[in-house]
Amino acid sequence: MPHHDVDVDIPDADHTLDLPDDLAALIGDLEAASHIPAKRRTADIKPTVTAAAQLMYQHGVLPDELARLADLLTLRSHLAQASLAELVRNLYPAAHVADEVVLRFVGALGHGQLKPTLPLQAQYLRWLVMVYPVLENPSVLSQAYSVLFNLLDTAAIRIQTLLNLTRQTGGDPNLTGLLRVFKNYYPEIIVGDITKGRAASFKHPDSAWAQRLDDIQRQHAQRQVDTAVRNGFSVNHGVFQRLRGVKVVVPDVRTMHAQENSVTLEEIDSADSLVNKLEKIELPTQLVAVLADPLLQKLLLLRPDAEASSRISNWLMACLGDVAAGDADADIFLDMVDVIHEYALATKTLPPILVTFFEQFLSVWDGSSKRDKVLKTLSFVPLMEFQELHKILRALERAMLDNTPLSQLSLLRFYTSLLERWHITVQAAPSLDSLPLDSVTHVIEYVHPLSLTVTQTSPTVGAYLDVLDFYEALASLCSSPKLLPVLDISIPPPLLVYLTFFSPSLVITSRLCGILATYKRAWEAVMSPAVPRQLSVREREHINIFNGFLMDLCNCLWRGRAFATSDTNAKGCLLPASARAALEQYVTARDPDVLSLATAFDLSHSPLLCLRSISYLRELEDKAAADGGGGIRARHAGPVTQVSLGRLANRGGLRLSWQDYRAGVLAHLEEKGFPGIQELMYNTMKNLMRARQA
Known part of the structure; x- marks a missing residue:
């Protein structure tokens, strides 16, 4: 050529739009919606808020997610106040609350156009009180005390005002309690006998909320322990707790009738122990425990056993047979998905036995129940002959695709x-x-x-x-x-x-x-x-x-x-x-002197690129004007063409060749996070290739 x-x-x-069961993904949707006015959104954000609130109530919020939510809640946005309030009410930290999160909420307090509404600020204060026991550094609130104090309305904190209010209300217990606090800190101030009246104690704002927070914190701690066991070298006796609620009973690792010269899996407690005793370890009685126990998974990976594979296969086929015969609930398949999903994530494999299970499962699956887990598990299907794989893919598509x-x-x-x-x-x-x-x-x-x-x-x-x-x-x-x-x-x-x-x-x-x-x-x-x-x-x-x-x-x-x-x-x-x-x-009918169809999608005129290209030229002009030396006497109105650059130079404007301008726009796009166009041009255009080589 x-x-x-x-x-x-x-x-x-x-x-039909469905919502993910992943809180991080839901937060991403909320972050995107927060920048768009409600009338301009293409979808209602309320279901997303509800789904996020439900997940937070059920499982709590991890530290990274909490930091993102803190930004979302405290910065002015287009989310409705009701939605923000629902999120705050369900903001249950699963772990300790970091200082930066505390300071984010403290910094959101006060008056100002960019501050959250006062009702929301009241909820932030309430939340800070309730999460105090799980703060990573409780002293952070003490360090921020001066900030909090200065946010109070001066008239509202004067003791004389409190005294007057107390007299007017006939000794309200809440006001009396607050006066006692002042008296304790400022004994030199005489308040008379008012503080001797009945006073209300300062109670926790919401004991039910505190109980739920405690439950979530304990569950998260248990998951951390389970993870340590799952990744370690000891039998996971917590398998029943982790799979609580499933109808399939996956047996725990137990070795019956062990020989005197053998070693049971239950005796292994470290990697060294597993390696040194690998050949002496006796297989447990119920080998199907491999689906949930990481140590048994390691053993069978390091020491494959045909009989063990056969026993596991027989157990799975028996489950399938019970369902086919009507002797077991079809929901057993969905419970098996939970178990196999755990196994696939742990081993990063899906053995032929489990592939066979999914062939049967997909024939009765409704295509939506536990869809994410089904697809994540099937993504571990090994590279196999397409004739066999095609059966699974067709069954999957028949179950899932609903137009x-x-x-x-x-x-x-x-x-x-x-x-x-x-x-x-x-x-x-x-x-x-x-x-x-x-x-x-x-x-x-x-x-x-x-x-x-x-x-x-x-x-x-x-x-x-x-x-x-x-x-x-x-x-x-x-x-x-x-x-x-x-x-x-x-x-x-x-x-x-x-x-x-x-x-x-x-x-x-x-x-x-x-x-x-x-x-x-x-x-x-x-x-x-x-x-x-x-x-x-x-x-x-x-x-x-x-x-x-x-x-x-x-x-x-x-x-x-x-x-x-x-x-x-x-x-x-x-x-x-x-x-x-x-x-x-x-x-041509619109503006034949400025635009043609042939150039409508180039770097200067494309609807996607015109702002970036003219911004690049503006930066060059601003730099030339700032450098002094006479500066420039004319600026380009845009869009840029080869002819317009020549005219610009003649009028005392920026002197820039057409080739340098376009190369500069490509570099500008890469700098702004859009490297693909430059990559393609420099791999395709001969003049750019030569320029790069030179």
């Missing part, structure tokens, strides 16, 4: 997690010869239609980001040096690329460009002599399609030829000729 300045010619080789964007997005996130785990598997494998890598390609092709469907059924920023999560994981997989010699490169569907490129979010466009830059490096690597393989027929077809992506995006962003089809490989972003003509007529 000698007549083009775009390096795109890689030569032929002859995602709603939520079900599609949940399924897409599952595939992203599965792909990421498989990537870890192949990177860790000593040899790839025994791995069915064709299954990776089949799954990728299986997900392409789902991703494209999500971009059309749920054209939101969040859904697009979920789609890009998958293709980011895919690009990383395809560009892996270990996989390049053995795995075909799979690219996104063309329509998906163009839909995401023209999305209303610069984050999305930047990420897409970064993903395409990763793909381009993968194509260049796989066609280099360093990779000893020939391209497949499918890959040869994909090269031409991918070159079309690059040419079209470069035409829009860099070359001022948006939707052109005359260039080699250019597809005009798949825009029909009739639509292009209508758009051209529309743009």
Whole structure:
């Protein structure tokens, strides 16, 4: 392609709204909603507030979450006062309250436009009183006493005022109690016999709240202990507590009829003990305890046993048989999911026995109960032959997909997690010869239609980001040096690329460009002599399609030829000729001297980039004016073009070449957190490549 300045010619080789049960995610939704006026929100935030309050009441708030909520509650926002009050009422710390959280609430007290309302401030004070027993540093309130005291209204704290109020109310017990406090601290002040009357004691504001706080603190402490056991080297006798409520009774580790010269698992209490006695350890009586006991999991990983696997399989199949025969409640499956989920998280594996269980489970699952746990557990499915895997994927889709964007997005996130785990598997494998890598390609092709469907059924920023999560994981997989010699490169569907490129979010466009830059490096690597393989027929077809992506995006962003089809490989972003003509007529009718369809999406004119590009130029002009030496006599009104830069210099304005301006905008975008566009341009445009090499 000698007549083009775009390096795109890689030569032929002859995602019904549901709410998450994750408090951190809910807080993120609240933070996003707090910046948007209620009338402009696309969804009601009240269910999110209610769900967050319920989770806080049930499980408490971890330190990191508490810090985020403290900011959310104390800074002025667009959340309703009722919503903020509900959050404060359920703000149960699961652990100690850090000083910074205390000071955040203290700093929110007082008068001022940016301060929370007075009713909310009263709730903050009440909360500080109630969490005092769990403060990380109780003296922090003493250190802030002067701040608190100065916030009080002077007239309200004068003793004479209290005396007058007491006389007017006939010796109100609460006022009498407060006067006694003053008398204790200031005995030199004479208050007469008023303090001898009946006085109300200062009680805890809410004893029920305190009891709930105590329960949450104890539960959190127990979870910490359980975690230590689960990650340690001793039998977890707390398994029943951790799985309380499930109908499946997973037996505890018990070794009956142990031999004199053997060692029971219950005797192991350290890593050294496990290693030194590994061959002498006798297997426990109920091997299915492996599903919940980490020490038994370690033993069977280090010392595999065919008989043990068979016994575990028999137990699971017996459970399935009971349900099939009607002798057990079908809810037993959901309880088993809890148990297997714990096992998968602990071992980072899902053995064939448990894969078989899920094949049975998915046939009776309603598609929504414990969906997050089901999908997280299934993401540990090992790399297997696609024929077997396809049965599970089809059963999963039949159970989950209900023609709603939520079900599609949940399924897409599952595939992203599965792909990421498989990537870890192949990177860790000593040899790839025994791995069915064709299954990776089949799954990728299986997900392409789902991703494209999500971009059309749920054209939101969040859904697009979920789609890009998958293709980011895919690009990383395809560009892996270990996989390049053995795995075909799979690219996104063309329509998906163009839909995401023209999305209303610069984050999305930047990420897409970064993903395409990763793909381009993968194509260049796989066609280099360093990779000893020939391209497949499918890959040869994909090269031409991918070159079309690059040419079209470069035409829009860099070359001022948006939707052109005359260039080699250019597809005009798949825009029909009739639509292009209508758009051209529309743009020309609006302002033909300033804008054309060809340049409507370049760095200066694009709706996503125009503010960033002119901001970059403003920074240069401000710097030139501040440097002195005559400064500049004219400023650019924007948008910037090659011609306008020449005119600007002639009028005494900033002297800047067109090439330097565009390179500067790319660098400015990267500096502001949008590196993808620069990455793609410097990997595609020949003049930029030469400039970087020089």
